[in-house]
Amino acid sequence: MASGDKAVSWQAEPCPSWCVVTHQEGDPVADRLHEDGGRTVPVRVWDPTGAEVREFHVSIHRRDGTSRTWIYIGDGWEQRVEIDVVDIDDVVSAVHSEQAELGG
Numbered sequence: 001m002a003s004g005d006k007a008v009s010w011q012a013e014p015c016p017s018w019c020v021v022t023h024q025e026g027d028p029v030a031d032r033l034h035e036d037g038g039r040t041v042p043v044r045v046w047d048p049t050g051a052e053v054r055e056f057h058v059s060i061h062r063r064d065g066t067s068r069t070w071i072y073i074g075d076g077w078e079q080r081v082e083i084d085v086v087d088i089d090d091v092v093s094a095v096h097s098e099q100a101e102l103g104g
């Protein structure tokens, strides 16, 4: 839905500029989310038998009518985390600090 528009009657707020969802009147309450298209990145993740490459999805979502916006990072089934956008900079900074400990 285009930014600034309310597509359906249940919307408490217009879609944010990043929302790509086509909302429907019949959307179940659980699905009433504003979401961006996200992006996918192949990453090596730890596995008991070694490293395994998985497609991780990184996306933004916010439940309609709420104030918190979340960044989802995960493979869609087994591994995932959803972080409040206000905390993302701290997480990225911590990751860079950990990475710096590896040296050169």
Ligand SMILES: [Zn+2]
Residues within 6 Å of the ligand: 001, 014, 015, 016, 019, 020, 021, 023, 033, 034, 035
């Ligand atoms: Zn929306």
